[in-house]
Amino acid sequence: MNVNRLYRLTGGVCHHDWGDRGAPGRVPLIAQLLGRHADGRPFAELWMGALPPLAAGVPDWPGAPTLDVLIQQHPQALLGPALTASGVATLPFLLKILSCSQPLSIQAHPDRVHAAELHAHDPANYPDANHKPEIAVALTPFVALAGFRTAAAVQADLERIPALAPFFAGLTGGPEWLREAYGRVFTASAGAVAAAGRDTAVHLAASVQRTGHEDLFRRCVALFPDDRGALSIFFLNLLNLQPGEAIYLPPNEPHAYVEGTVVECMAASDNVVRAGLTRKFVDAKVLLRLLTYRSGLPLRLHGTLTAPGVRRYRVPTPEFDLEFRDMHGPAVVPAESCLSLLLILEGDVHLATPEWEWIAPRGSILLWPAAVPFVRVTPRSATARWVRAIAGSGTLAGSAGSLP
Numbered sequence: 001m002n003v004n005r006l007y008r009l010t011g012g013v014c015h016h017d018w019g020d021r022g023a024p025g026r027v028p029l030i031a032q033l034l035g036r037h038a039d040g041r042p043f044a045e046l047w048m049g050a051l052p053p054l055a056a057g058v059p060d061w062p063g064a065p066t067l068d069v070l071i072q073q074h075p076q077a078l079l080g081p082a083l084t085a086s087g088v089a090t091l092p093f094l095l096k097i098l099s100c101s102q103p104l105s106i107q108a109h110p111d112r113v114h115a116a117e118l119h120a121h122d123p124a125n126y127p128d129a130n131h132k133p134e135i136a137v138a139l140t141p142f143v144a145l146a147g148f149r150t151a152a153a154v155q156a157d158l159e160r161i162p163a164l165a166p167f168f169a170g171l172t173g174g175p176e177w178l179r180e181a182y183g184r185v186f187t188a189s190a191g192a193v194a195a196a197g198r199d200t201a202v203h204l205a206a207s208v209q210r211t212g213h214e215d216l217f218r219r220c221v222a223l224f225p226d227d228r229g230a231l232s233i234f235f236l237n238l239l240n241l242q243p244g245e246a247i248y249l250p251p252n253e254p255h256a257y258v259e260g261t262v263v264e265c266m267a268a269s270d271n272v273v274r275a276g277l278t279r280k281f282v283d284a285k286v287l288l289r290l291l292t293y294r295s296g297l298p299l300r301l302h303g304t305l306t307a308p309g310v311r312r313y314r315v316p317t318p319e320f321d322l323e324f325r326d327m328h329g330p331a332v333v334p335a336e337s338c339l340s341l342l343l344i345l346e347g348d349v350h351l352a353t354p355e356w357e358w359i360a361p362r363g364s365i366l367l368w369p370a371a372v373p374f375v376r377v378t379p380r381s382a383t384a385r386w387v388r389a390i391a392g393s394g395t396l397a398g399s400a401g402s403l404p
């Protein structure tokens with residue numbers, strides 16, 4: 001076993017319907033990173049982690065194991081003593097590139113208590129017992145719905161659309177209005193939802209000045225006719241991120257990514273509670289039960305420059321940090337106390353440890369074992385950039401799904 005070097009990883013690709021198919025003259029970013037041509041299929045997600053069913057492969061390790069198996073065999077050398085001492089037995093995060101050209105489902109991710117309960121009762125739909133706080137860092141302009149708006153902002157929008165008045169009539173108002181009104185979207189009869197959706201679409205088609213929420217509503221109704229998720233758009237903050245801007249989504253907060261490409265990092269979990277704008281399994285009752293109904297904008301992060309060209313995104317969950325590094329000359333990058341994963345986003349980079357060297361082309365995904373004390377990096381192109389997900393040494397036992 002040689003853990004004094006980095007190891008190439010092969011990521012897992014998801015071709016969900018909502019993924020980026022590219023355009024004439026533009027190959028989807030995920031296909032570019034994989035060195036593939038556009039083939040008409042949607043390239044939605046690139047998974048880089050140890051979470052089944054898309055655990056990364058480690059082709060240069062003898063026997064070419066998957067990363068989850070390899071970490072089980074060598075936890076100390078790969079994860080590092082700080083993590084193993086706190087009881088963590090697997091990679092605590094999942095790194096992704098996510099590229100969407102149409103909206104994803106309205107969803108939330110359960111906290112650990114809800115996740116354990118959901119997984120125990122319905123393991124087919126909730127595959128693990130972990131929470132899934134996530135950060136999304138925009139690589140392109142990115143549009144997302146995230147977190148509840150204030151009741152006053154929602155009410156002002158609903159008042160602009162007379163077709164919605166009967167649907168939301170008779171609510172008690174006051175501090176519970178948001179919970180009651182959002183609940184009605186998912187508990188009213190299918191006929192009432194379809195009628196409200198259709199009448200609203202007719203009203204908005206004739207409207208000259210539409211808001212961003214209204215335009216998105218029309219787009220979603222066209223994609224998912226009669227879906228409850230479309231009405232729920234009016235309740236959520238509509239955000240436009242520029243490249244480098246990020247949002248952090250804690251558990252139990254509603255969100256839906258709408259368009260663009262992000263680097264996403266999350267606690268190692270695949271628990272998604274969906275309520276609409278999808279053809280997948282919908283569990284609106286559970287979603288309504290776990291939401292906090294807190295109003296306000298989600299946490300927006302811009303990262304902190306920790307050295308020239310190095311931007312660090314620290315998140316309020318212990319599993320991971322993200323670092324973006326623009327490389328303009330040779331540098332020695334020291335290890336942190338725990339394992340890292342690297343993705344070369346741009347350029348080719350010569351990488352060297354005391355016992356190993358390699359020119360990593362764009363799209364390379366690499367495992368940096370905790371035992372490797374530093375990596376010498378030398379860009380081989382005018383621009384070179386990586387994103388590095390660093391396991392948090394503050395990770396609590398159990399947060400990586402390793403609860404006994």
Ligand SMILES: [Zn+2]
Nearest residue numbers: 107109134255
């Ligand atoms: Zn999500």
